[in-house]
Amino acid sequence: xxxxxxxxxxxxxxxxxxxxxxxxxxxxxxxxxxxxxxxxxxxxxxxxxxxxxxxxxxxxxxxxxxxxxxxxxxx
Numbered sequence: 726x727x728x729x730x731x732x733x734x735x736x737x738x739x740x741x742x743x744x745x746x747x748x749x750x751x752x753x754x755x756x757x758x759x760x761x762x763x764x765x766x767x768x769x770x771x772x773x774x775x776x777x778x779x780x781x782x783x784x785x786x787x788x789x790x791x792x793x794x795x796x797x798x799x800x
Contacts, residue, residue: 733774740770740777740789747786748800765794772776 745755759765767793777785793800
């Protein structure tokens with residue numbers, strides 16, 4: 726696995742915290758959901774950083790919730 730850069734890391738944190746806010750839960754719970762329970766961080770957020778980070782927060786959260794559901798996460 727390649728090393729992620731600072732911008733990608735900051736974006737991943739933004740994604741986790743934004744989804745946590747939308748779900749009214751903790752960042753820890755969402756991180757576990759996105760990194761441990763599914764592969765959304767490693768297989769979606771980071772690889773598609775270039776396209777995703779150009780979108781608005783609402784779009785990103787909606788997209789991530791959809792991807793999480795498709796991976797079987799209970800959101």
